[in-house]
Amino acid sequence: MTHASQRTQKANAVTIQGLIINTVLCAFKFLAGIVGCSAAMVADAVHSLSDSLTDIVALASVRLSGRPADKDHAYGHGRFETLATLLIALALGAVGAKILYNGLLSILSLTEGVSIARPHAIALIMAGISIIVKEWLYRCTLRAAKLTDSRLLEANAWHHRSDAMSSIGTLLGISGAYFLGNKWTVLDPLAAIVVSFFIFQAAWQIFKDAVSELLEQSLGEQAEKEIALLCKNIPGVQGAHDIKTRKIGSRCAIEMHVYLADELTLAQAHAITEQMEKPLLKRFGPETFVTIHPEPVSLKRNSTKPI
Numbered sequence: 424m425t426h427a428s429q430r431t432q433k434a435n436a437v438t439i440q441g442l443i444i445n446t447v448l449c450a451f452k453f454l455a456g457i458v459g460c461s462a463a464m465v466a467d468a469v470h471s472l473s474d475s476l477t478d479i480v481a482l483a484s485v486r487l488s489g490r491p492a493d494k495d496h497a498y499g500h501g502r503f504e505t506l507a508t509l510l511i512a513l514a515l516g517a518v519g520a521k522i523l524y525n526g527l528l529s530i531l532s533l534t535e536g537v538s539i540a541r542p543h544a545i546a547l548i549m550a551g552i553s554i555i556v557k558e559w560l561y562r563c564t565l566r567a568a569k570l571t572d573s574r575l576l577e578a579n580a581w582h583h584r585s586d587a588m589s590s591i592g593t594l595l596g597i598s599g600a601y602f603l604g605n606k607w608t609v610l611d612p613l614a615a616i617v618v619s620f621f622i623f624q625a626a627w628q629i630f631k632d633a634v635s636e637l638l639e640q641s642l643g644e645q646a647e648k649e650i651a652l653l654c655k656n657i658p659g660v661q662g663a664h665d666i667k668t669r670k671i672g673s674r675c676a677i678e679m680h681v682y683l684a685d686e687l688t689l690a691q692a693h694a695i696t697e698q699m700e701k702p703l704l705k706r707f708g709p710e711t712f713v714t715i716h717p718e719p720v721s722l723k724r725n726s727t728k729p730i
Contacts (some may be wrong), residue, residue: 434481435650437567439671441560442478445471448556452549459546461600462529463593463615465552466522467586474582504575505670511578512630515585519622522589522615529612542597553615556625557587572708574670578629585625592618642655642668642675650677653702659683659695661720676712677703684720692717 449471456464531579561583568576596614599607641647648665654663662682669676683692696715703713 433567433571434573435557437564437576438482438579441564441579442475442482444556444560445475445478447473448553452553455545455549459543459549459597460723461546461593461597462525462612463596464542464549465544466525466615466618467550467589467593469521469555471586474586477514477579477582499537504573505637508575508578510634510636511575511582512626512633514628515582515622515629519619519626523621526612526616526619530609530616531665533609542600547594547597549602550590553590554587554594557583557590561587565684574632577706578633581625581629585622587617588621592621628674640671649706650679650703653706654679654681654699656702657695657699659687659691660699671712674708674710674712676714677707678714680714680716680718682720682722683717685721689714 449468452464452468452471454466455461456466456571516684555591561580564576564580567573568580592594592614595617596610596612599610599614604612647668651663652729654660660681660683663679664682665680667678681696682693687695696717698712
């Protein structure tokens with residue numbers, strides 16, 4: 424089995440697991456929110472519903488991004504993963520906005536004399552169950568994201584974590600409203616509002632990373648210094664410059680110019696560049712795109728520009 428197919432298999436397994444658990448959890452949250460008279464729990468259920476939808480998006484994009492390069496996509500289909508990550512961030516932001524709106528609406532109705540029903544114990548119990556389940560899902564998905572180097576799975580993991588945070592806020596709000604009596608029912612929508620800001624923060628971070636990748640931001644100065652050092656350690660390489668890097672989904676792309684001795688034959692230069700690829704593939708992943716342009720070292724000696 425190839426590295427790409429193993430990665431796809433792991434990503435599919437953890438995403439399907441999350442989809443099934445989210446769907447069941449969402450149904451029980453809606454039931455607990457309606458029966459337990461809790462606006463915060465209903466908001467939490469909506470958040471879980473968005474998790475199920477993003478699991479479906481993630482599942483589809485993992486399948487697409489795992490397809491091999493073809494005539495029309497020489498660098499593979501990794502951008503599908505980046506695009507799906509962006510959609511998840513937007514979905515997460517929309518969920519936060521909906522929860523914020525509903526919370527403000529409930530508080531506004533209180534100022535107009537409309538009472539908020541005191542939540543029941545079932546909503547309290549469901550919030551506790553949700554925290555445990557969603558935190559476990561977060562850890563499982565994040566572990567899979569690190570193993571597969573997938574920003575999409577990492578975004579999905581944070582979606583699970585935001586749901587856990589949402590449930591913590593829900594638990595606090597419901598607890599206050601339940602134990603302190605009818606005068607404190609305002610704590611239920613207040614908890615929903617506080618939770619919405621945690622969701623916005625997670626959505627912004629995911630959105631920013633996805634946009635940076637779509638705009639082909641480099642891997643960073645530190646990564647490029649590491650690339651140059653790895654190349655200089657190869658016998659025959661007398662310098663590397665004009666290093667360009669970017670992310671394509673879970674893969675990296677590296678392009679560079681290297682100086683080799685003028686007297687080398689084409690076959691010898693080719694052999695050296697092949698040796699250069701090995702440490703780069705080991706460091707940045709076996710599916711990294713590496714493009715090396717060899718140049719005679721006399722160009723470096725005769726150049727008046729700093730290299």
